[in-house]
Amino acid sequence: MSKRKLYITTAIDYVNASPHIGHALEKIQADVIARYYRLLDEEVFFLTGTDENSLKNVQAAEKERIDVKELVEKYAERFYQLKEALNLSFDDFIRTTEERHTKGAQKLWLACKEDIYKKTYKGLYCVGCEVFYKEGELINGLCPEHKTKPELIEEENYFFRLSKYQNELEKIIETDKIQIIPESRKNEVLSFIRSGLEDICISRSAERAKGWGIPVPDDPTQIIWVWFDALTNYITALGYAKDSEKFQEFWQENENKLHIIGKGISRFHCIYWPAILLSAKLSLPNTIFIHGYITVSGQKMSKSLGNVIDPFELVKRYGTDPVRYFLLREISPTEDGDFTDEKFRERYNADLAKGLGNLVARVITLATKLKTQNSELQLKTQNLKLKEKIDKTQEKYKKALEEFKFNEALISIWDLIHFCDKYIEEKRPWETKDPEVISDLLIALSNIAKLLKPFLPETSEKILEQLKTKESKPLFPRLSS
Numbered sequence: 409m410s411k412r413k414l415y416i417t418t419a420i421d422y423v424n425a426s427p428h429i430g431h432a433l434e435k436i437q438a439d440v441i442a443r444y445y446r447l448l449d450e451e452v453f454f455l456t457g458t459d460e461n462s463l464k465n466v467q468a469a470e471k472e473r474i475d476v477k478e479l480v481e482k483y484a485e486r487f488y489q490l491k492e493a494l495n496l497s498f499d500d501f502i503r504t505t506e507e508r509h510t511k512g513a514q515k516l517w518l519a520c521k522e523d524i525y526k527k528t529y530k531g532l533y534c535v536g537c538e539v540f541y542k543e544g545e546l547i548n549g550l551c552p553e554h555k556t557k558p559e560l561i562e563e564e565n566y567f568f569r570l571s572k573y574q575n576e577l578e579k580i581i582e583t584d585k586i587q588i589i590p591e592s593r594k595n596e597v598l599s600f601i602r603s604g605l606e607d608i609c610i611s612r613s614a615e616r617a618k619g620w621g622i623p624v625p626d627d628p629t630q631i632i633w634v635w636f637d638a639l640t641n642y643i644t645a646l647g648y649a650k651d652s653e654k655f656q657e658f659w660q661e662n663e664n665k666l667h668i669i670g671k672g673i674s675r676f677h678c679i680y681w682p683a684i685l686l687s688a689k690l691s692l693p694n695t696i697f698i699h700g701y702i703t704v705s706g707q708k709m710s711k712s713l714g715n716v717i718d719p720f721e722l723v724k725r726y727g728t729d730p731v732r733y734f735l736l737r738e739i740s741p742t743e744d745g746d747f748t749d750e751k752f753r754e755r756y757n758a759d760l761a762k763g764l765g766n767l768v769a770r771v772i773t774l775a776t777k778l779k780t781q782n783s784e785l786q787l788k789t790q791n792l793k794l795k796e797k798i799d800k801t802q803e804k805y806k807k808a809l810e811e812f813k814f815n816e817a818l819i820s821i822w823d824l825i826h827f828c829d830k831y832i833e834e835k836r837p838w839e840t841k842d843p844e845v846i847s848d849l850l851i852a853l854s855n856i857a858k859l860l861k862p863f864l865p866e867t868s869e870k871i872l873e874q875l876k877t878k879e880s881k882p883l884f885p886r887l888s889s
């Protein structure tokens with residue numbers, strides 16, 4: 409039997425600035441899912457990348473007084489470097505300025521041709537969002553996402569017949585044919601659909617785009633709207649332009665396609681993207697998981713407030729796994745979460761240095777002192793209470809991960825860690841020198857290391873290594889307060 413396939417994507421990021429920890433959160437969430445299912449022996453393809461055709465990039469380049477190409481090159485590289493900094497296991501990184509993408513985006517445009525028409529349009533455009541807003545969607549006349557005043561724009565553009573798909577989309581979302589997680593976001597999407605879908609503008613004049621972007625096929629005076637272009641990355645990366653085998657296997661014939669995105673772009677992914685796919689008669693994604701935003705000391709991260717947290721800096725200071733741990737444990741998977749340096753250090757000291765680090769050091773030291781040999785180890789513990797605890801932990805962990813509850817999966821592991829601490833206090837192996845107790849603890853530790861693998865891959869390896877060598881090395885040196 410062939411392996412179950414899983415296709416996981418993150419949003420592709422605008423390259424007008426360096427990544428912040430919000431970007432890091434999304435990539436790490438996707439990475440945990442990818443690693444978890446790979447360990448279950450599924451064939452996983454994990455994609456991330458950069459969205460480079462936005463007008464925002466043109467404006468950012470003007471500000472930095474460099475060429476747009478140079479700007480996107482610089483920041484795309486920065487986003488790629490997250491791979492090493494955060495230990496991400498993605499299989500491919502797509503840039504929307506690549507030929508495989510531009511060709512694919514144009515092909516998809518042509519596949520939607522029946523639903524595309526031209527008309528003159530006047531509307532309020534937010535460059536930050538790259539989207540036209542209706543008067544009623546603005547808050548005090550400002551973009552709800554950027555709090556900036558949109559520009560009034562009038563030009564002749566191409567439109568996509570979104571209205572035609574209203575009923576079909578409603579049914580698809582309602583019946584979870586595309587499952588939107590969490591439920592609250594699904595309800596938001598449904599109410600937006602029920603409020604009535606209007607056709608969307610999917611091009612802009614080449615003049616307004618300053619020549620940057622992907623030209624509309626057969627009409628070089630127009631550039632494909634950056635969202636139509638960007639969404640296409642999920643299939644162009646698989647080789648849609650050439651109708652490759654990978655595209656067939658991971659998109660068309662695959663029932664496990666997962667998009668991981670932030671709450672600000674749910675409309676594009678849950679409504680526009682499926683409509684485009686329906687129009688082109690292509691397969692739909694199966695699951696869309698939507699995370700919240702990270703605030704810093706209760707405030708929105710922004711350049712102007714100067715409170716943007718740089719993931720590279722954080723990793724340099726604390727290491728990769730502590731950053732992964734904090735974002736997955738402290739930040740709610742689906743709601744907004746808050747970052748402060750204090751919270752970070754508290755989590756680090758309490759859970760990593762004291763909780764996990766301490767247990768590993770204690771058990772390995774005991775095993776070394778009492779010379780517990782691997783030959784004395786049974787594969788399964790004979791202690792019923794401990795065995796039951798490990799089984800329960802595995803169940804809870806599995807259920808949590810299937811529901812994208814990263815924090816709950818970690819809580820279940822730390823429950824097991826605390827259980828082991830108590831077990832040591834109860835059994836006092838340093839006095840009794842009971843080899844069976846040490847053996848039980850080594851077994852528990854090996855289970856903990858395996859459960860940690862998708863979350864803290866490096867730490868998991870280190871624990872497994874110490875179990876082999878019985879050489880105790882501190883995992884997380886305590887931070888002074």
Ligand SMILES: [Zn+2]
Nearest residue numbers: 534537551554
């Ligand atoms: Zn905006």
